[in-house]
Every structure is written in structure tokens, then in C-alpha cells.
Amino acid sequence: MDLSTYTLPELRKLQAKIEAEIRRRSDTTRRTLLKRMQKMAADEGLTLGDLLEAAPAPAAETKPAAKRAARGTAKKAKPAPVVKYRNPANPEQGWSGRGRKPQWALDWIAQGKPLEELAA
Numbered sequence: 001m002d003l004s005t006y007t008l009p010e011l012r013k014l015q016a017k018i019e020a021e022i023r024r025r026s027d028t029t030r031r032t033l034l035k036r037m038q039k040m041a042a043d044e045g046l047t048l049g050d051l052l053e054a055a056p057a058p059a060a061e062t063k064p065a066a067k068r069a070a071r072g073t074a075k076k077a078k079p080a081p082v083v084k085y086r087n088p089a090n091p092e093q094g095w096s097g098r099g100r101k102p103q104w105a106l107d108w109i110a111q112g113k114p115l116e117e118l119a120a
Contacts, residue, residue, distance in 0.1 A: 085118040094120060 003011065034048075041048050083094030087104040095102050101109075109115060 083120050085115065086120045088118065 006014065038048050041051055081096035081098060084097040085095045085105060087093035089104065093104060095105055105115065105118065108118060
């Protein structure tokens with residue numbers, strides 16, 4: 001197919017038709033596959049939900065938070081990072097050494113003092 005003969009409006013119209021056809025086929029394929037999977041599970045006396053609950057989550061696949069929320073599963077809470085450095089003026093303030101340096105650490109370094117002296 002030689003697209004160089006098409007005008008820009010014709011190409012955009014063709015693009016819209018192609019995108020609509022891709023969506024239609026993708027939806028049809030998804031519905032057909034879902035029906036086949038439901039039938040296979042029913043033949044074994046299970047529901048598709050039973051299978052999905054028991055299946056381990058793929059390690060390589062990461063889902064956006066919106067999809068996780070839609071499934072009803074919560075994101076696992078990460079443990080708080082270990083504090084490696086403490087503010088000498090206010091020991092309640094700490095920094096893990098990751099991310100942006102807090103202002104009190106920048107001030108300490110600006111005074112020519114080594115960051116290691118703030119080690120917790």
C-alpha cells in the first residue's frame with residue numbers, strides 16, 4: 001500500500017478507521033477469549049474468579065494504581081526507609097540518604113563538615 005499518494009486529511013480519515021477497527025477486533029477477541037475461559041473453568045466445576053484468586057501475580061507485569069484499585073487489591077505498604085543521618089539541631093529529623101538532601105544536611109556540608117558526622 002503506497003501511502004504517499006494520500007493527502008493529509010485522507011490519511012487522518014484512514015487512521016481513524018484503522019483505530020476503530022483495532023478497537024473492535026480487540027474487544028471481540030477479548031470477549032471471545034473470556035467466554036472460552038469461563039467455559040473451561042465451568043467444565044472443571046470452577047468459576048473464572050476461583051482461578052484468578054488462586055493464580056500468582058506475574059512478577060514482570062506491573063499494573064497502574066488505577067487498575068489495582070479497580071480490582072479491589074491494595075498496594076502493599078513499603079517499610080519506612082532506615083534513617084542513616086540525623087539533624088544535630090533537631091534529632092527528630094532524619095534522612096535515609098536517598099533522594100534529595102534536606103536543607104539541614106546541605107547547610108552542614110556548606111560549613112565544610114563531612115556528612116558522615118551526622119550518621120545515626
